[in-house]
Amino acid sequence: xxxxxxxxxxxxxxxxxxxxxxxxxxxxxxxxxxxxxxxxxxxxxxxxxxxxxxxxxxxxxxxxxxxxxxxxxxxxxxxxxxxxxxxxxxxxxxxxxxxxxxxxxxxxxxxxxxxxxxxxxxxxxxxxxxxxxxxxxxxxxxxxxxxxxxxxxxxxxxxxxxxxxxxxxxxxxxxxxxxxxxxxxxxxxxxxxxxxxxxxxxxxxxxxxxxxxxxxxxxxxxxxxxxxxxxxxxxxxxxxxxxxxxxxxxxxxxxxxxxxxxxxxxxxxxx
Amino acid sequence: xxxxxxxxxxxxxxxxxxxxxxxxxxxxxxxxxxxxxxxxxxxxxxxxxxxxxxxxxxxxxxxxxxxxxxxxxxxxxxxxxxxxxxxxxxxxxxxxxxxxxxxxxxxxxxxxxxxxxxxxxxxxxxxxxxxxxxxxxxxxxxxxxxxxxxxxxxxxxxxxxxxxxxxxxxxxxxxxxxxxxxxxxxxxxxxxxxxxxxxxxxxxxxxxxxxxxxxxxxxxxxxxxxxxxxxxxxxxxxxxxxxxxxxxxxxxxxxxxxxxxxxxxxxxxxx
Numbered sequence: 440x441x442x443x444x445x446x447x448x449x450x451x452x453x454x455x456x457x458x459x460x461x462x463x464x465x466x467x468x469x470x471x472x473x474x475x476x477x478x479x480x481x482x483x484x485x486x487x488x489x490x491x492x493x494x495x496x497x498x499x500x501x502x503x504x505x506x507x508x509x510x511x512x513x514x515x516x517x518x519x520x521x522x523x524x525x526x527x528x529x530x531x532x533x534x535x536x537x538x539x540x541x542x543x544x545x546x547x548x549x550x551x552x553x554x555x556x557x558x559x560x561x562x563x564x565x566x567x568x569x570x571x572x573x574x575x576x577x578x579x580x581x582x583x584x585x586x587x588x589x590x591x592x593x594x595x596x597x598x599x600x601x602x603x604x605x606x607x608x609x610x611x612x613x614x615x616x617x618x619x620x621x622x623x624x625x626x627x628x629x630x631x632x633x634x635x636x637x638x639x640x641x642x643x644x645x646x647x648x649x650x651x652x653x654x655x656x657x658x659x660x661x662x663x664x665x666x667x668x669x670x671x672x673x674x675x676x677x678x679x680x681x682x683x684x685x686x687x688x689x690x691x692x693x694x695x696x697x698x699x700x701x702x703x704x705x706x707x708x709x710x
Numbered sequence: 711x712x713x714x715x716x717x718x719x720x721x722x723x724x725x726x727x728x729x730x731x732x733x734x735x736x737x738x739x740x741x742x743x744x745x746x747x748x749x750x751x752x753x754x755x756x757x758x759x760x761x762x763x764x765x766x767x768x769x770x771x772x773x774x775x776x777x778x779x780x781x782x783x784x785x786x787x788x789x790x791x792x793x794x795x796x797x798x799x800x801x802x803x804x805x806x807x808x809x810x811x812x813x814x815x816x817x818x819x820x821x822x823x824x825x826x827x828x829x830x831x832x833x834x835x836x837x838x839x840x841x842x843x844x845x846x847x848x849x850x851x852x853x854x855x856x857x858x859x860x861x862x863x864x865x866x867x868x869x870x871x872x873x874x875x876x877x878x879x880x881x882x883x884x885x886x887x888x889x890x891x892x893x894x895x896x897x898x899x900x901x902x903x904x905x906x907x908x909x910x911x912x913x914x915x916x917x918x919x920x921x922x923x924x925x926x927x928x929x930x931x932x933x934x935x936x937x938x939x940x941x942x943x944x945x946x947x948x949x950x951x952x953x954x955x956x957x958x959x960x961x962x963x964x965x966x967x968x969x970x971x972x973x974x975x976x977x978x979x980x981x
Contacts, residue, residue, distance in 0.1 A: 449757075449758065449759040449760060449775055449777065450760075450774050450775040450776065452774050453774065453776075479757070479759060483757075485756035485757055485820040485821060485824060486720075486750070486754075486756055486819070486820060486821045487720065487814075487819070487820070488720045488750060489720060489721075503721050503723050503724065504720055504721040505721065505724075506720065507867075543758075543827055544823070544826050544827065544830065544888075544892060544893050544896075545888035545889075545892035545893070546817055546823060546888060547823075548757070548758070548823075548827060549756040549757060549758070549820045549821070549823040549824030549827050550756060550757045550820070550824070552815070552817060552818075552819075552820040552823045553756060553820030553821070553824075555815050556814055556815065556819060556820050559815065579878060596778075597953075598951070598952070598953070600952040600953060600954050601952075601953045601954075603954060604964035604965070605954050605955040605960075605963075605964055605968055606952075606953055606954050607850060607943055607948055607953040607954075607955075607969065608892065608953075609887060609888070609891065609892075609965070609966045609969065610964065610965060610966075613884065613887075613965055613966060614888055614892075616880060616884075617815075617816035617817060617880070617885055617888075618816075620880065621815060621816035621879065621880075621885075622815050622816070625815075672878055677878055680869070681869070681871040681872075681877075682868075682869070682871060682872045682877055682878040682879075683871050683872075683874060683876050683877050683878075684876040684877075684878075689876075692876075693875035693876055693881065694875070694880070694881055694884055694965065694967075695880045695881075695884060696965075697876055698878070698880065
């Protein structure tokens with residue numbers, strides 16, 4: 440299978456660097472093809488701005504730069520910057536996408552956010568499909584990246600308890616929801632549960648061996664692990680165009696967790 | 711009072727540009743002093759990397775670049791890049807910080823994330839105070855920015871219902887929690903409820919007048935609005951060092967909302 444690894448860490452000889460090499464080696468040893476975008480090594484341009492576009496694409500009818508309009512035109516005209524088109528090609532080539540990063544201020548490093556801001560063009564990752572009173576585009580379970588799998592691999596300095604259900608940082612699953620649901624599921628990818636390493640400052644040789652063992656198992660089961668059961672936008676669970684859950688779906692439930700359908704024990708793939 | 715406005719939008723003649731000018735004018739008309747960092751106009755460097763540091767600060771004892779160690783040393787040695795030191799000075803000068811941005815992929819634009827990644831140095835925004843079995847630093851309600859107020863002003867293309875309690879995107883308050891709690895409250899700021907504009911593509915003159923009226927009222931009440939009642943980390947609500955809410959605090963409650971203490975009606979400042 441084809442696997443695309445997206446990483447962002449400023450020090451190659453870091454835990455993230457080691458995990459990146461481990462992921463590549465493990466997947467290649469299993470016969471998979473791997474492409475890597477190491478955003479720091481690539482000196483990836485982080486800011487989406489009008490410099491990304493040809494003058495004819497950049498400005499709308501009123502002479503204003505609108506990122507959606509400009510990126511949609513450039514995609515359609517084949518005039519996107521080479522770095523953006525190359526990353527889109529990697530996404531389209533991939534059967535699975537692994538996104539590896541250190542959690543900085545409860546999100547991804549800026550350079551990786553800028554990868555999504557720029558690569559996720561209008562007509563590619565959003566603005567896909569019919570937008571009407573009956574449809575609100577192909578997104579959240581549909582879209583150009585449907586059928587692919589995605590998994591976050593995240594490192595944090597804090598303890599697991601700090602990211603637990605009642606931990607001070609908020610639960611890790613909720614902190615990752617905007618990325619899982621809003622950035623990976625949005626253009627259609629199936630999102631696997633993340634692999635999270637906590638307390639990175641205390642990783643010694645024994646702990647690192649445990650991490651490789653656990654992460655290795657996650658890589659070995661990339662194709663059989665049950666994805667998070669997010670609800671498809673156009674599958675009947677949501678009113679359109681308000682995009683609110685219908686009353687009989689997860690009745691009374693609010694917040695991120697309402698967008699995951701209840702999976703019974705027997706539905707869960709055995710590890 | 712002193713107000714620092716942080717903004718990031720690639721088109722000055724956008725809704726965000728108009729709101730930026732409105733905020734500055736309104737505050738100055740009231741006699742406040744305003745400083746602005748317009749990150750796109752400044753061509754702000756988004757990626758935190760070793761180029762930010764002098765060679766002596768950049769590398770740790772093993773010759774590796776560790777962003778925490780490097781930023782802490784540079785702060786201590788007075789060798790930070792000028793752009794970072796200038797932004798820290800604006801934060802220290804400010805009585806209130808307003809952060810204005812368009813919601814891109816459920817978060818801030820990359821260049822603004824990079825402002826936090828780089829300006830929030832170790833010893834400035836984190837790594838402050840005693841770290842021991844009894845203390846886990848001065849953060850979440852304490853820290854160098856304690857006593858200041860902060861407010862997000864956020865624009866979205868989607869409808870308010872999409873960001874409601876059962877809307878497909880997830881509730882806006884939960885999407886903003888990592889920024890509110892994790893980036894503003896973390897170094898000590900009191901966080902006011904956000905002002906959010908939805909459906910930016912449909913803002914006509916009438917709607918814009920309504921937005922200016924509402925936002926103007928929020929600016930006029932910047933000093934009297936009740937902040938979100940996040941729980942101080944070191945106020946007794948959390949076990950230390952696990953940083954889990956004690957059993958008798960919000961018993962049985964999990965997730966982001968457990969970190970907001972219940973405020974009775976009579977505690978809420980009248981608008």
